[in-house]
Amino acid sequence: MKIKVKYTLRIITVLILLSFNNSIFSLTYNRPIPEVLNLKDIAFLKDVFSVSLAIQIHSTLFKMDQFNIPRQNLIDNFTVSNDGLNYYFTLKKMTFHDNSILDSKTVLSNFLFYLENKIENHEQLFSIEGAMDFYNKKSPSINGFILDPLNNLKFQIKLRYQDINFISKLTDQRLSILKSNRDPKIGLGDFKVDKIIDNKVFLSRFIKGKNPNIPDKAIYYFKIEKSEAIRGFINREFDDLFFYNLDEKEIILVKNIAKYKELYSTRVYVIALNAKNNFKNKDDRINFLASLNLEKLRDKCYPGNTRAFSIIPKGLPGFKNEVDKSNELLFNYIYKNKKINITEKRNSSYKIDIVMNIGSENCLKEYFNELKSEINLKVNISPILKTFKRWENNKVDAIIIWFEGETNLNFWGHFNPNTELTFGDPKDLLFAEIYNKLDKSTNMVEKEKSARYLDNHILSLATVFPLFHPKVFGIYSNKFINLQPGLHYAYSIPLISFTMNNEEIIQ
Known part of the structure; x- marks a missing residue:
């Protein structure tokens, strides 16, 4: 009888709390970020960390x-x-x-x-x-x-x-639709900016009570080291770990107290060579890639991930998991692991940036340092915005990074030679023509064909070479019973994609 009464009281409590919604309790979503956030105009944002905040506001x-x-x-x-x-x-x-x-x-x-x-x-x-x-x-x-x-x-x-x-x-x-004065803090999104204090951005829900599955408040904590983020997650101070690439041991630490879900990922890891800097010559780019023994790099630092043959992420039109005949010779040459044979002999080092928080950064740095006896390399682990700045200013020759895209056209924008932050070849005269065909494709067959043509074209330039297509896992709090991000960028999942577990909140 006591058990039945206790259960009934609990149900009544849940119903009362749900009916009063915001007046009884106020859920704050706490999201840790490993980088400094840029609260700038969303049109100019390059990093997924800042985008993840901006899409809540706009x-x-x-x-x-x-x-x-x-x-x-x-x-x-x-x-x-x-x-x-x-x-x-x-x-x-x-x-x-x-x-x-x-x-x-x-x-x-x-x-x-x-x-x-x-x-x-x-x-x-x-x-x-x-x-x-x-x-x-x-x-x-x-x-x-x-x-x-x-x-x-x-x-x-x-x-x-x-x-x-x-x-x-x-x-x-x-x-995103901003006011004419382009104030990045004022938008039409579900959340508005309340204040920014130290390393925290405080958001509050703009229209309360409309959707009970949206938190009332959110706090973005930025510049949080991974170990601190994991500790905070275990202590229920943070509600997700989307922005951190956890290894197997770290996943074990949080798995029993978290929701753990494989996300539909449109992501591909690549090595990109700067065609505006020391790699203006295509043959030099190919020889440099061949000298890096990329298969060994992948097996050492990203074990369990199979070789990628396309820079198109899984899920986007044109993706393929085998070498296209038009690029078969290129792949074979690069995977022969030839010693570097640069057209112009240089005494200065080749500068490689490993983007911070892509996972296995220390392993990558160690791997490249081992190659220094054969290639004159200078390796840095850098925040993504710093890397992008160095890339635009031609102060870095190669970077290890991933690309993502919600749509085909969004994804290919990374390689447009007419943009400042291009990962294509500025001398590329064919990109616009092929991109235009993709844009005008009227059915899936045409879209697939145009995307593959563009993929083969970018690969043939050797400014970008695919390493692998990763599995991406979302780790989030038991406060939520479900997550439906669809094809959103895995790192910029909107807070409205969650369904609350009201029993967990009450506990």
């Missing part, structure tokens, strides 16, 4: 669901003309975090900013009529973006040609 017109299907986000409704060239949108009635109103002029200002500042992947808007004229300074605005004079929530977009990927493009985080 919103796009559409967003991908867990099945990688674009769904309306800031859009209330839309229609498409029969010829597929005219899109008619109506925005939801929404306010920014400072209570200013979202309208169609604000959306237009974001499109103009995106093109004017040549944001990564800006070419994806070239299907809009007048976008290229504005980009080339031939027009003061985008002629194909038409505001409704009678309703500030409505606008029309006219396309130059049918673009079946157009709605998917509007899910790009870089096209």
Whole structure:
């Protein structure tokens, strides 16, 4: 009888707490980050750590669901003309975090900013009529973006040609809708910035009570070392360890007190060579790669991961797990492990940056140091933003990094030779042509074909060489019973992707 009464009381308590929701308890989500966060304009963010914060604050017109299907986000409704060239949108009635109103002029200002500042992947808007004229300074605005004079929530977009990927493009985080003054702390997302103190960013839920599965508050703790993050997770101070690559021993420490889930990962580990610096010559790039014994590197530092034959991550169109005939000779040569034979003999060292927190950094550094008797190398383990800066300023020759992408076009933006932070070859004249074919692909067969063509092309340049496609695991708190990130970047999972375990919270 006592057991039954106790159980009944517990159920009643749960129901009462759920009914009062925010007034009775307030759940704070605590997320540790191993790097310094950049609270800058989301359009310019390069690192996944800062993106993970920005996507909580800002919103796009559409967003991908867990099945990688674009769904309306800031859009209330839309229609498409029969010829597929005219899109008619109506925005939801929404306010920014400072209570200013979202309208169609604000959306237009974001499109103009995106093109004017040549944001990564800006070419994806070239299907809009007048976008290229504005980009080339031939027009003061985008002629194909038409505001409704009678309703500030409505606008029309006219396309130059049918673009079946157009709605998917509007899910790009870089096209998040910001106010005209581009204040990175004010957005339309589920969370607003309350304050920033020392190494913590405090967020609070903008519209409370609307969705009980969204925490009321969140704190991003940054510059937390892995050992400290694990300790905090064990002591229930932190709610996930997404940003830390844990080895087997570390996973054992937390596995019994955590949710442990393999995530659908669109990630590929690569070694990238800077074609703007000491590797301007393609043969030098190939010889350098051959000298590194990449198979031994992978087996030593990332055991259990099989060799990758594509820079396209699993899950994106064009992925393949075998050598394409067009690049068979390249792969065979690189895996023959020949000694380096650089065209221009150099006394200075080749600078390699290992991006901090990619996992096995010390093993990689040790491996490269062992090669110093054969190759003059200088190896650093660097924060990702510092590495990117060094890459842009041509102060590093090679980096070990991973790439991710939610969509095919987003992913290929990494290799666009016309962007400052390119991992392609600045002399590449074919990229735009092949990318354009991929952009205009009207069915999956065409998309696969164009993506593979682009993959083979980038590989043939030898600026990027794939190492492996990893398994990615999410470790998160028992406060939650489920996680549905879909094809979101594994490291930038929104807080709204969780379903709360209310019993665990009450305990």
